[in-house]
Amino acid sequence: MIAVIWEVTSRLSSLPDFMFPGLLQVLDTLVNGIISGQITEAILKSIGRILLGFTIAIVIGLILGYFIWRYKLVEDTLGFVVTALQSIPSIVWFPLAIIWFGLNDFSILFIVTIGATWTMTVNATSGFKNVPQLYQRVAKTYGSSGFHFLRTVILPASVPQIISGLRIAWAFSWRALMAGELLGGGGGLGQLLEMGRSLGQMDLVISVMIIIAIIGTIVDNVVFSRLERNVQLKWGVSSR
Amino acid sequence: MYLTINGIEKSFVNEKKERVKVLDNINIEAEKGSFVSIVGPSGCGKSTLLYLIAGLDRPDAGDIRVAGQKVKKPGPERVVVFQEAGLFPWLTVLENVTYGLKLKKMSKAEAEAKALEVLKMVHLSRYVDSYPHQLSGGMKQRVAIARALVMEPDILLMDEPFSALDEQTRMVLHKELIEIWRKTKVTIFFITHNIREAVQLSEKVVVFATRPGKIKDIISVPSMKDGVMPDSVTLHTEQKVLSILQEEIEKVLKEEMGDDYSFKTGPVHRNDSGDMGSHI
Known part of the structure; x- marks a missing residue:
């Protein structure tokens, strides 16, 4: 239905083809792009970047979360700063990143990471804080302490919250990645968008948009939803 | 003595920043392999005492010794069975039971064999x-008990372990706990607000007064090592405990509901005017 409306309005509209391409043309470009490797290459490049940035963000987020949870002083100081930082859209960091690191891959990686870090920190902190006192007491009476306590109680007990943190963090860094690539270049889907614009190839732009939507959906629905469901099943929390 | 609780004092700071004494000069002794219960009205500090024995909290004064060792921090020789089982939801039953054994650096095979044995004792092999x-x-509560027993603790601390269960389940578990106690000869320190439970299970019932928590009386329950005890004996002991507690219960209720409440004024009690002259 949407496809038909799209195709028809495109044909009827007064805009030239390159500005408002029809569905068929877009699909054509999409398939060609994938076959020729242009789009595929961009996808791989973008995914590589986000995986790296996202992983760094998770690690930093968990560590910061740990310190905020563990030490009152850190919570009072850093905890507040993190909340403030969290409200800054990560693309806002880009000018700063360009000046610091130059207009390169590293700048993009920086904003991808920073986009996810704060959310992850906030979620990890609240995850750790909400570990029921009961579990902590139980573990302690069995002689658990230190790193073992962290690994066998605090971390697993906060898994549900950490997963929802991952989900939001992923969404943030995905957006940051696209914005960064769009402005910073260096390959990837974002740059392909920019290229499509400058070449006046809206069919390419729309193809890339479709790819972005598909990847976003896949990650959210397949990866995170499945993770969440597995945990819910295992824990027997709300079964939908 | 196996368990000695000596002159324990503990206070907390409440929301109004006032110091509230919860435990005042508590002295209890228990022999190895005995079953001691603590009963008292809600808020009398009985759970606090248990946490002190477990080492989860520190007393302000006094000391607690278990098997000659002074309690300083939590340890697997003094495990607790909590009111809610407190099983880790991310682990299976077996993993939950072997949790403490693995901490003791026991090999996986050995730990599992031991866990299975104890799980069999609580009838959860399936x-x-x-x-x-x-x-x-x-x-869940059986698993929690198994998890505690598998550690072969010096003393098993139980904090109202059956109070969240329905009556039938509780009755079954009472029986099983007694069986386990006889079989393993573990020392049990049992907290409850249920007088009947305390009397039926234990050899010694410590009755707590409230605010601050003090020992009001210690009652020995007629031996039941042979397993059968006439109901009349239980009932008699129960009533004895209840009469000691009555005053305390009233104190709590008055505090919660105001001075107009009196536990003793009820339809059961006759009005004074009803038997006027009979004392003459």
Whole structure:
């Protein structure tokens, strides 16, 4: 239905083809792009970047979360700063990143990471804080302490919250990645968008948009939803 | 003495920043292999005392010794069975039970063999690979007991372990706990607000007064080592405990509901005017 409306309005509209391409043309470009490797290459490049940035963000987020949870002083100081930082859209960091690191891959990686870090920190902190006192007491009476306590109680007990943190963090860094690539270049889907614009190839732009939507959906629905469901099943929390 | 609680004092700071004394000069002794219960009205500090023995909290004064060792921090020789089972939902029943053994650096095979043995004792062999949410409340509590027993503790601390269960399940578990106690000869320190439970299970009942928590009386329950005790004896002891507690219960109720409440004024008690002259 949407496809038909799209195709028809495109044909009827007064805009030239390159500005408002029809569905068929877009699909054509999409398939060609994938076959020729242009789009595929961009996808791989973008995914590589986000995986790296996202992983760094998770690690930093968990560590910061740990310190905020563990030490009152850190919570009072850093905890507040993190909340403030969290409200800054990560693309806002880009000018700063360009000046610091130059207009390169590293700048993009920086904003991808920073986009996810704060959310992850906030979620990890609240995850750790909400570990029921009961579990902590139980573990302690069995002689658990230190790193073992962290690994066998605090971390697993906060898994549900950490997963929802991952989900939001992923969404943030995905957006940051696209914005960064769009402005910073260096390959990837974002740059392909920019290229499509400058070449006046809206069919390419729309193809890339479709790819972005598909990847976003896949990650959210397949990866995170499945993770969440597995945990819910295992824990027997709300079964939908 | 195996367990000595000597002159324990503990206070907390409440929301109004006032110091509130919860435990005042508590002295209890228990022999190895004995079963001691503590009963008292809610808020009398009985759970606090248990946490002190477990080492989860520190007393302000006094000391606690178990098997000659002074209690300083939590340890696997003094495990606690909590009111809610407190099983880790991310581990299976077997993993939950072997949790403490693995901490003792026991090999996996050995730990599992031991866990299976204890799980058999609580009749849960069939649910070894289940996750806690798949079990009923009573089963969870059995797992919690198994998890504690498998550690072969010096003393088993139980904090109202059956109070969240329904009556039937509780009755079954009472029986099983007694069996386990006889079989393993473990020393049990049992907290409850249920007088009947305390009298039926234990050899010694410590009755607590409230605010601050003090020992009001210690009652020995007629031996039941042979397993059968006439109901009349239980009932008699129960009533004895209740009469000691009556005053305390009233104190709590008055504090909660105001001075107009009196526990003793009830339809059962006759009005004074009803038997006027009979004392002459």
